[in-house]
Structure formats: structure tokens, C-alpha cells
Amino acid sequence: MDIRPATLEHLDAVVALDELHTGLAKPAYWRDIFARYVESTRPNRFFLVAEDGHRLIGFIAGEVRAWEFGSPPCGWVFAINVLPEHRERGVGSRLLDEICRRFKETGVTTVRTMLSRDDALNLAFFRSQGLTAGSYIQLEKELE
Amino acid sequence: MKLQKSTVFALHAVLELASDSDRQLSTGEIAERYGISTHHLAKVMRRLVRGGLVQSMRGAGGGYRFCGNANRTTLLDVIVLFEELGPELDFVEGDGAESTPIGLALQAVRDEIDDLTRATLRSITLNTLIKNAERRARSRKAEPAEPARAVGARA
Numbered sequence: 458m459d460i461r462p463a464t465l466e467h468l469d470a471v472v473a474l475d476e477l478h479t480g481l482a483k484p485a486y487w488r489d490i491f492a493r494y495v496e497s498t499r500p501n502r503f504f505l506v507a508e509d510g511h512r513l514i515g516f517i518a519g520e521v522r523a524w525e526f527g528s529p530p531c532g533w534v535f536a537i538n539v540l541p542e543h544r545e546r547g548v549g550s551r552l553l554d555e556i557c558r559r560f561k562e563t564g565v566t567t568v569r570t571m572l573s574r575d576d577a578l579n580l581a582f583f584r585s586q587g588l589t590a591g592s593y594i595q596l597e598k599e600l601e
Numbered sequence: 602m603k604l605q606k607s608t609v610f611a612l613h614a615v616l617e618l619a620s621d622s623d624r625q626l627s628t629g630e631i632a633e634r635y636g637i638s639t640h641h642l643a644k645v646m647r648r649l650v651r652g653g654l655v656q657s658m659r660g661a662g663g664g665y666r667f668c669g670n671a672n673r674t675t676l677l678d679v680i681v682l683f684e685e686l687g688p689e690l691d692f693v694e695g696d697g698a699e700s701t702p703i704g705l706a707l708q709a710v711r712d713e714i715d716d717l718t719r720a721t722l723r724s725i726t727l728n729t730l731i732k733n734a735e736r737r738a739r740s741r742k743a744e745p746a747e748p749a750r751a752v753g754a755r756a
Binding site: 574580 | 672675716717720721723724725726728729732733736
């Protein structure tokens, strides 16, 4: 398995893997993400893929964000996915380790993510990687 | 939320056994390690056997061995073998207070807390907790010891 920065040729596979997990095809969303995280040369943005040969088997995306919600700079992971048949084989762990290594190189010392309470799979995964509930609370309301 | 003693004993016992699934431990050995009543723990172990998480070993030594899936079994899975998760906050209910606007607003707060509690317990597998415990043990070992101070010395 190889882990490397994504290129444009990975876009279709990422859309497909995301649709497999979420049931929603979002090609426009992922085209925009690729424009900002793959084609852009911003040093604090990362989109990594895991490949088995030439086949994409997983991806992770994140960036260093500074002072949002009053937080000092930290690394945020906003997307991670692994093909079901490749799960529980360390693919997710290696993707997270690699993006965290790149976060550390920028000087940050914390990684964060946000998950739905119902996303048992990813909650269990991030917990297994040592993440615990942080000091921020996500609040929301319906707009009337 | 205050868990029953049986539930707390069960969590300690199953985590101890799951930390090395090749190992057999007797009720007495687990009880001694965690300062638990052997008699009480014996009942807990029988329920864990019925729940499919541990198996009782026959023969010389006997004892119990973990036989579940530590990567899939969560803290919530163990807890619900022994009790139903009650609400975190017990608002006094009676005389229709719970159906008033204030009563309903309090219940919404309670529900928010309960949802978070359940999601947290459901997201932590036995293996994750064991790894967290090992990480803590390593951090403690790595912490530099405080230098000894002479009596009367100023900071």
C-alpha cells in the first residue's frame, strides 16, 4: 500500500468511494475540494490517498486552521474513507498517521475532527487512534 | 450516572481479560487486583459468560478467558448486560410537571446529555480503552521524577 498526495486522476474514485459510504453522489463538492486541496499549492492543505497498486483504497483530507472558534492553529481532518473490503487492515491508521506527520511539520501540536454522533464506525476509528472529546462543543439550531 | 457495582466490576474484569486473551485468570486473581469482593465478582463472571464475552476454563487452574471480539465490543455493550442506562439527570416527575413547558425544556437538556453519554460509551471499544490505559502507563513511566528537596529548602 502506498500513501501519496492526491492528483486530479483520483477525483472519480474519491467521488465513488464517498457515494459508497454516504449514499450521496457529490461530484461538484469533490471537484471544489480538489481545486482547493489538490490543485492549489497552499502548504497547510493536505489530500492524501492510499493505493493498492493503481487502485484507490482510501483517502484523507485536512488542513491547518488558525484561530477559528478561538482555537490556536491546529490540524483538522474533515474527511476520511476506506473501501469496506480494506477496512481493519491499518489503511485508515496509516492515512491518519501521515496527515498528522504533515500537520506536525507545519508546527501544530493538535489534530481535531468532528463527527456525527451516529457515525459509529468513524467515532470508533478516531477513538482507537487516541482522539478523545475535546474542549469545544458543537451547537446548532434550525433556522425558522 | 452512577453505575451499579456489578457493572463496574464487569468492566474491570472484562478489560483485564481482554488485555491478554491468551491468559486465564481466576475470579480471585481479578478480585485481588482491583480490590473487589470475590463473591460478588463470581456472579458477575457468570453473567459475562452468558453474555458471550468470557469463557469458563475447566481443568487445573480453571479461571476465565476472554472470548469476545475486543475490536467490536464497546463499553456500552458490557454495561447493558448488567443494567439499562438511566438518565444522567433525574428530574423529579410527578403531578404532570413533565408535560409543562419548563418540564419539557428540562427533559430536552436531559436528552441532550444522555445522547452524548450513550454515543461516547458506544464509541469506545475494549481495545481502544486498553490502548488508552497502556498509553497512560507509558506516559507515567516517562515523566521525570521530581527532584528531592531538602527539608526547609525554598522553592
